[in-house]
Structures are given as C-alpha cells and as structure tokens.
Amino acid sequence: MTDMTSLPPTATPVPIVLAGARGHGRWHLANIRRLQHQGLVRLAGICELTPLDATELDAFADEPPEQSADFGALLDSTGARAAVICTPIQTHTALALTAAGRGVHLLLEKPPAATRADFDRILAGVREAGTACQVGFQSFGSHAVPAIRELVAAGAIGTVRGYAAAGAWVRDDAYYRRAPWAGRRRIGDTDVVDGVLTNPLAHAVATALELAGTTAEDVTAIDTELFRAHDIEADDTSCLRVTTASGPPVTAAVTLCAEQAGEPYVIVHGDRGRVTFWYKQDRVLVQRAGHGPLETVHGRTDLLxxxxxxxxxxxxxxxxxxxxGAFMEVVEAVRTAPEPRPLPSGAWHTVPVPGTGATRRVVRGIDALVASGAETLALFSELGAPWALSEVASS
Structure with a gap:
C-alpha cells in the first residue's frame, strides 16, 4: 500500500471540496475562506443537492467554486486533494469511501459513522487507500487537552476517581423539523442514531473519553439511560456510564431540554482535587487541596x-x-439500546422562545440533575429521578 499522506511541501494551496455547505456546513465554509485567505487551501468545489446561490457564496465571488450534487464526479473534475464531509450522519460512510477510493484526504464530521460496522469500513478504506482521515471533534484540538492530561499524570489532583461530561442545551421544536433525518434512530433499514449523546453533545462524551485515554479495546461495558421529551425517535435527555478494564469510569449526563442553556463541560475527579474543562471555551479550572483555584484559557489548533x-x-x-474508537463504542451502545423512553407529560413543559415565536420543551429539574450526574458520576436512575427508575440498559 502506498502512503499518500506525507507529500512534499508545496506553496500551492490545497484544493478542497466541501460536501454539505448549509447548516453546520456554513461554519466549514467560513473556515475554508479563512484558510484560503492565508493561502493554505482553495475551495475547488461544493457538493450540495441544491447549489448555493451568489449570496451564499459572496465570500468566494472572486473565485467561485464548481458545484455538483455528484460527490465523486466533483472530486474528479476539481482535482481535489482533500474534502470536508459535513452531511447527514447516514451518508458519511459512502462519501468517505468515495473520497478514499480517489486518494482524497478527509475531514469527516462527527459522528464519523452511525454504526461500528460502518466505522470499521471507513477505517479499512482509508488504510487501504493510504489517505489521511481527520474526525471533526474540534475539542481535541484544544491545547487544554494535553495540558489537563499532563496535570493528571503528574498527580496534581491525586488518584483519578472518574471523568464526567455534562451538557445542558436548549433546542426549539423546529430543531427536529430542520431535516428528514433529525431526531431519527433509523430511516427504513438505514441507521441514523441522531440522539443527544451521539450528535449535538457528542463532543462532551468524546472529550471525556479522550481525557481518560479510553480506547475501544478498553471498554468492557456501557450503561445507557435514554429518554425523550420531544415527539422523536431518538433521545434528547440521556446519560451513560462507560466501564473500562483498568481505568476509572467515564460518565455523561446531557439534555437538549434545559431550563437554562449552559456551557458543556468535563470534570476530572481526583481524590485530592478536580479539573473542570469547558471545552467550547478552552477554559480550565483546577481546584485541589492546599491550593487556591487556578483558571486558565488555552489556545486551539483548527482541525482542517x-x-x-x-x-x-x-x-x-x-x-x-x-x-x-471508544466514542464509536458509545454510538453502537446507543444504537442497539432499547428505544428511548418518552418522558411522562408531567416531567416536561413548553415555554416560548423570546423574540422568535417558537416554543421549546423543558424537562423539570433537568439542569440540577445533569449537574448532579457530573458531580457524583451517577446515572439519572441512581439520582432518584422518578421517570428514570429501572431504565438502565447495558451493552
């Protein structure tokens, strides 16, 4: 197999195709423009079912990219060397393999695949092609991640008792109407797995696993509790615990039905202190015995x-x-778990979204429950949430 990832340095910008330029893809479009301005990349093509109009491409008016709904043909015609895939979850595998088959390197949005089997197919495809593949967990680019791992390894907070992710976000009812796959576990026979743990707050779960250094091979069990306040298939309010062969547990408690939106975070619990990491802000708070609290803000390396x-x-x-790999074990556990349980009507209520005319669903007491899960490494059922009792599913 020829290794195509380490090519000679060149002053020529890397030609890139963006698959999926709307929704979250707009962020990638702006980021590509930033890097194009620096002379690092060139937007050669955009793959969308409906082409972007002149207004959407205003930042690229001086050199408009080629557009096509045929990803493979677009890679061929543009001579793209790399591609960013920001399309519905269930399309990732086919598009990633299309790129790898043409020797095109990848930035693949999270979650990388909807099933472990599809993830393994992507792994095999890029290895066989000798192409590079970067998965879009932007928080892994935070310089706080190695800094926290060094602190923990040096014994700054004593023996680690566990890693806990927490996320309390809000989404209005239109969030699940934005696309046919939104909030779906599957479409026909095709897995989607668009739940809160595996997509919107996937960064919380993956970042906790990354800080713990957990690999797929380390995972011995995953306990999940999946619930939904919305009329969807997937989960919007959930928790889990990952048990490993030798390390401490990793937990996550997350919701899209918060009373108040908050910054998601990961706590590393030690027997002599703790580290809290607000990963979207690259902000770290170290609290330990015999020392005052120390807060730092770190830089970040962009994944593209x-x-x-x-x-x-x-x-x-x-x-x-x-x-x-460990995160994909979580995706697989969620995919194969029993269907998320609808919360009883008394457990949630609807509130207006100020200034929009939209409404959103709020789970009563969920903010405190999410925070308690992170503080105690406990599942919702273990914290006594009445709607969560006897809901643990293990894989």
Missing part, C-alpha cells in the same frame, strides 16, 4: 489547518479515526 499541515509537512493528525 492541522490536516493541511499533515499533508504538507507530516504534522501528526490530532484526531485520526483510531482516536474515536
């Missing part, structure tokens, strides 16, 4: 920029697929 550096000078990838 890192992929380009990997292609031009061999810089190691920050998020190769292997780094997300």
């Amino acid at each position: 920029e890192n992929l380009v550096a990997h292609l031009t000078d061999g810089t190691p990838l920050l998020v190769p697929p292997e780094r997300t």
Whole structure:
C-alpha cells in the first residue's frame, strides 16, 4: 500500500471540496475562506443537492467554486486533494469511501459513522487507500487537552476517581423539523442514531473519553439511560456510564431540554482535587487541596489547518479515526439500546422562545440533575429521578 499522506511541501494551496455547505456546513465554509485567505487551501468545489446561490457564496465571488450534487464526479473534475464531509450522519460512510477510493484526504464530521460496522469500513478504506482521515471533534484540538492530561499524570489532583461530561442545551421544536433525518434512530433499514449523546453533545462524551485515554479495546461495558421529551425517535435527555478494564469510569449526563442553556463541560475527579474543562471555551479550572483555584484559557489548533499541515509537512493528525474508537463504542451502545423512553407529560413543559415565536420543551429539574450526574458520576436512575427508575440498559 502506498502512503499518500506525507507529500512534499508545496506553496500551492490545497484544493478542497466541501460536501454539505448549509447548516453546520456554513461554519466549514467560513473556515475554508479563512484558510484560503492565508493561502493554505482553495475551495475547488461544493457538493450540495441544491447549489448555493451568489449570496451564499459572496465570500468566494472572486473565485467561485464548481458545484455538483455528484460527490465523486466533483472530486474528479476539481482535482481535489482533500474534502470536508459535513452531511447527514447516514451518508458519511459512502462519501468517505468515495473520497478514499480517489486518494482524497478527509475531514469527516462527527459522528464519523452511525454504526461500528460502518466505522470499521471507513477505517479499512482509508488504510487501504493510504489517505489521511481527520474526525471533526474540534475539542481535541484544544491545547487544554494535553495540558489537563499532563496535570493528571503528574498527580496534581491525586488518584483519578472518574471523568464526567455534562451538557445542558436548549433546542426549539423546529430543531427536529430542520431535516428528514433529525431526531431519527433509523430511516427504513438505514441507521441514523441522531440522539443527544451521539450528535449535538457528542463532543462532551468524546472529550471525556479522550481525557481518560479510553480506547475501544478498553471498554468492557456501557450503561445507557435514554429518554425523550420531544415527539422523536431518538433521545434528547440521556446519560451513560462507560466501564473500562483498568481505568476509572467515564460518565455523561446531557439534555437538549434545559431550563437554562449552559456551557458543556468535563470534570476530572481526583481524590485530592478536580479539573473542570469547558471545552467550547478552552477554559480550565483546577481546584485541589492546599491550593487556591487556578483558571486558565488555552489556545486551539483548527482541525482542517492541522490536516493541511499533515499533508504538507507530516504534522501528526490530532484526531485520526483510531482516536474515536471508544466514542464509536458509545454510538453502537446507543444504537442497539432499547428505544428511548418518552418522558411522562408531567416531567416536561413548553415555554416560548423570546423574540422568535417558537416554543421549546423543558424537562423539570433537568439542569440540577445533569449537574448532579457530573458531580457524583451517577446515572439519572441512581439520582432518584422518578421517570428514570429501572431504565438502565447495558451493552
């Protein structure tokens, strides 16, 4: 197999195709424009079912990209060297393999696949092709991640008792109407797994696993409690515990039905202190015995920029697929768990979203419950939530 990832340095910008330029894809479009301005990349093409109009491409008016709904044909016609895939979850595998088959390197949005089997197919495809694949867990690019791991390894908070992720976000009812796959566990025979643990707050789960250094091979059991306040198939209010062969547990408690939106975070619990990491802000708070609290804000390496550096000078990838194996074990556990349980009508209520005319659903007491889960490494049922009793599913 020929290794195509480490090519000679070049002053020529890396030609890129973006698959999925609306929704979250708009963020990638702006990021590509930023890197194009620096001379690192060139937006060669956009793959969308409906082409972007001139207004949507205003930032690229001086050099408009080619557009097509045929991803493979677009890669061929543009001579793209790399592609960003930001499309519905269930399309990731086919598109990733299409790119790998043409020797095109990848930034693949999270979650990388809807099933462990599809993830394994992507792994095999990029290995066979010798292409680079970066998974879009942006928090792994935070310089706080290695800093926290160094602190913990040095014994700053004593013996680690566990890692806990927490996320309390709000989404209005239109969130699940934005796309046919939104909030679905499957469409026909195709797995989607668009639940809160596996997509909107996937970063919380993956970041906790990354800080713990958990690999797919380490995982011995995953306990899940999946619930929904919305009229959807997937979960919007859930928790889990990952048990490993030798390390402490990793837990997550998350919701899209918060009373008040908050910044998601991960806590590393030690017997002599703790580290709290607000991963979207790259902010770290260290609290330990005999010391005052210490808060720091860290820099971040952009994942597409890192992929380009990997292609031009061999810089190691920050998020190769292997780094997300434990997270894919979580995706598989959620996929194969019993259907999420609808919360009783008394457990949630509807509130207006100020200034929009929209409404959203709020689970009563969920903010405190999520925070308690992170503080105690406990599941909702263990915390006494009446609607969660006897709901633990293990895999």
